[in-house]
Amino acid sequence: LxxxxxxxxQPVIVGGGRVRVSSGTLRxxxxxxxxxxxxxxxxxxxxxxxxxxxxxxxxxxxxxxxxxxxxxxxxxxxxxxxxxxxxxxxxxxxxxxxADGLDRFFERPRSTCPWCGGGELSTRLLGRDVAQGKPGEFRYDRCAGCGHVFQNPRLSLDGLEFYYRDFYDGLGATALEEVFGFSPEPYLDRARQAIPTPRNWLDVGGGHGHFCNVARTVWPGTRFDALDIGAGIEEAARRRWVDHAYRGFFPELAAEVKGRYDIISMFHYLEHTRDPRAELDAAAAVLEPGGHLLIEVPNPDSPAARLYGALWPGWLIPQHQHLMPAANVAAALQERGFAVQETRFGEVHQKGDPxxxxxxxxxxxxxxxxxxxxxxxxxxxxxxxxxxxxxxxxxxxxxxxxxDEVSRPYLTSGSRANAYRILARRL
Known part of the structure; x- marks a missing residue:
C-alpha cells in the first residue's frame, strides 16, 4: 500500500514544484x-x-x-x-x-566415456524433458577420469527427431522467436572479440540467424554465413539475416567450406552434437592457420548445475547430449593445432536460471x-x-x-558461471 x-x-514528487501538476491530473x-x-x-x-x-x-x-x-x-x-x-x-x-513405445528412441548404453575412453562412470542425474514435457526419462553419467558428462544411453536418430520436433520450428517456432529475439546484448558480447577484422564469419549452429544479424553492427564489413540442420536456417537466409545458409551437418560439409572463413563460431552448439570431438576435427580442417574458433557452452561445473539439479536450463534435457568441462575443450583444441587465447567465464554467465x-x-x-x-x-x-x-x-x-540478481556477483566470479567461452587461434 x-x-x-x-x-x-510520483508525478508531484519528481516534479518537486518545478512542474505544475493539476489536481485533476493527479487524481x-x-x-x-x-x-x-x-x-x-x-x-x-x-x-x-x-x-x-x-x-x-x-x-x-x-x-x-x-x-x-x-x-x-x-x-x-x-x-x-x-x-x-x-x-x-x-x-x-x-x-x-x-504407440510404438520409447525404446526405439534410445541407443544401447555405453560403458566407457565418449571423451576419454575411461570406464569409471557414475550417474550424474536422472531427468525428464521439462522444456516441452515430452515423455521419457534420461540418464546422464559422469566420467571420474575427465569429468565429462554425457547422456547415457544417448538418443537415436529417431529420438533426436522426436524430441527436437516442434521446439525450434513448427509449433514452437513463435515462442522460441520471442526468446531468441528478447535482447541483442548476448549477441553483441559474443561478437566483440579481440581479433583482426574478419572478412568471412561462419556461425555453426546458427539457428534462425539472430547472432549474425546483430553481429553486423559490430563488424559491418564482414560476410556472415551460418550452418544448421533445422529449417530455421533457411528462414534466416530468406530474411537476409545471413548472407548464405548451409543446411546439414558440419562434419559432412567441412570439405565444401574449407578455407573460406577467418572465424568459426559455435554458440551453445557442441553440447547438442552426437560427437563434439568430430565437430572440433571439422573446425580444424576448415580453418587455415591464423583463423579463429569461438566456442560457448554450458559449464557443468557451475554451482548452478548442482543447485537446480535436473531443472537447470543448462541441461536442456534431452537435447543436450554432452557437457564438457572447460579444461577438456581447451586440451582437445590444443591437440588439434589450436592455441587457446582466452577462456572466459564471468560475463558469459546467462541470466534466468532460477x-x-x-x-x-x-x-x-x-x-x-x-x-x-x-x-x-x-x-x-x-x-x-x-x-x-x-x-x-x-x-x-x-x-x-x-x-538471479543477488546471486550474480557470486556466480560471475572465478569459474562459477553457468557458461564459458573459449577463443582459439589455428596454428
Whole structure:
C-alpha cells in the first residue's frame, strides 16, 4: 500500500514544484499510467478463458499456447496459431510415434566415456524433458577420469527427431522467436572479440540467424554465413539475416567450406552434437592457420548445475547430449593445432536460471494438457490445474528474479558461471 501511494504521488514528487501538476491530473495519474497493464491483464484473462473452454484438438490448445500468449500479450501483438488441420495432423503423428513405445528412441548404453575412453562412470542425474514435457526419462553419467558428462544411453536418430520436433520450428517456432529475439546484448558480447577484422564469419549452429544479424553492427564489413540442420536456417537466409545458409551437418560439409572463413563460431552448439570431438576435427580442417574458433557452452561445473539439479536450463534435457568441462575443450583444441587465447567465464554467465528452473517445476507439477504429444482424460480440469499452479508459483517467480540478481556477483566470479567461452587461434 505504501508503494502504491508513492507511485500515485510520483508525478508531484519528481516534479518537486518545478512542474505544475493539476489536481485533476493527479487524481487520474494512477489509472492513466496503468492502462497498458490493465489491457495486458484483460488479454491474459481472455486467453486463459479461451484455453479453458476450447475443445482438446482446437487451435486454442496449442502445446506452447500459454507461453506464446503470455509473450504476445507482453509485447502487445497477437500470438501466432497454427492451422487447426495442421495441429490435428501433428497430434495424429505424435500418437502414432508414442504407440510404438520409447525404446526405439534410445541407443544401447555405453560403458566407457565418449571423451576419454575411461570406464569409471557414475550417474550424474536422472531427468525428464521439462522444456516441452515430452515423455521419457534420461540418464546422464559422469566420467571420474575427465569429468565429462554425457547422456547415457544417448538418443537415436529417431529420438533426436522426436524430441527436437516442434521446439525450434513448427509449433514452437513463435515462442522460441520471442526468446531468441528478447535482447541483442548476448549477441553483441559474443561478437566483440579481440581479433583482426574478419572478412568471412561462419556461425555453426546458427539457428534462425539472430547472432549474425546483430553481429553486423559490430563488424559491418564482414560476410556472415551460418550452418544448421533445422529449417530455421533457411528462414534466416530468406530474411537476409545471413548472407548464405548451409543446411546439414558440419562434419559432412567441412570439405565444401574449407578455407573460406577467418572465424568459426559455435554458440551453445557442441553440447547438442552426437560427437563434439568430430565437430572440433571439422573446425580444424576448415580453418587455415591464423583463423579463429569461438566456442560457448554450458559449464557443468557451475554451482548452478548442482543447485537446480535436473531443472537447470543448462541441461536442456534431452537435447543436450554432452557437457564438457572447460579444461577438456581447451586440451582437445590444443591437440588439434589450436592455441587457446582466452577462456572466459564471468560475463558469459546467462541470466534466468532460477526463473527457468521454476518453469521446469511448473511443467513437472502440471504439464500442459494441450500439447500435441499429450493425451489427457479431462483436458479442461488439467488446464485449470495448470493455471492454478502457475498462479500459485507467481511469488516464487518474483523471488527467482531477485535471486538471479543477488546471486550474480557470486556466480560471475572465478569459474562459477553457468557458461564459458573459449577463443582459439589455428596454428
Amino acid at each position: 505504501a508503494a502504491l501511494g508513492m507511485s500515485w504521488l 487520474r495519474s494512477a489509472l492513466a499510467r496503468r492502462r497498458i497493464a490493465a489491457a495486458q491483464v484483460r488479454g491474459s484473462v481472455g486467453s486463459l478463458r479461451e484455453q479453458l473452454n476450447a475443445p482438446p484438438d482446437s487451435a486454442a490448445t496449442l502445446g506452447s499456447a500459454a507461453t506464446v500468449d503470455c509473450a504476445a500479450t507482453l509485447v502487445g501483438r497477437p500470438a501466432g496459431r497454427p492451422d487447426p488441420a495442421e495441429l490435428a495432423r501433428r497430434r495424429a503423428a505424435y500418437r502414432a510415434d508414442l 526463473v527457468m528452473a521454476l518453469y521446469g517445476l511448473l511443467q513437472r507439477l502440471a504439464p500442459s494438457p494441450s500439447a500435441a504429444w499429450r493425451t489427457t482424460a479431462v483436458p479442461r480440469r488439467a488446464r485449470a490445474v495448470r493455471a492454478l499452479t502457475a498462479a500459485a508459483l507467481v511469488p516464487a517467480f518474483a523471488g527467482g528474479l531477485v535471486l
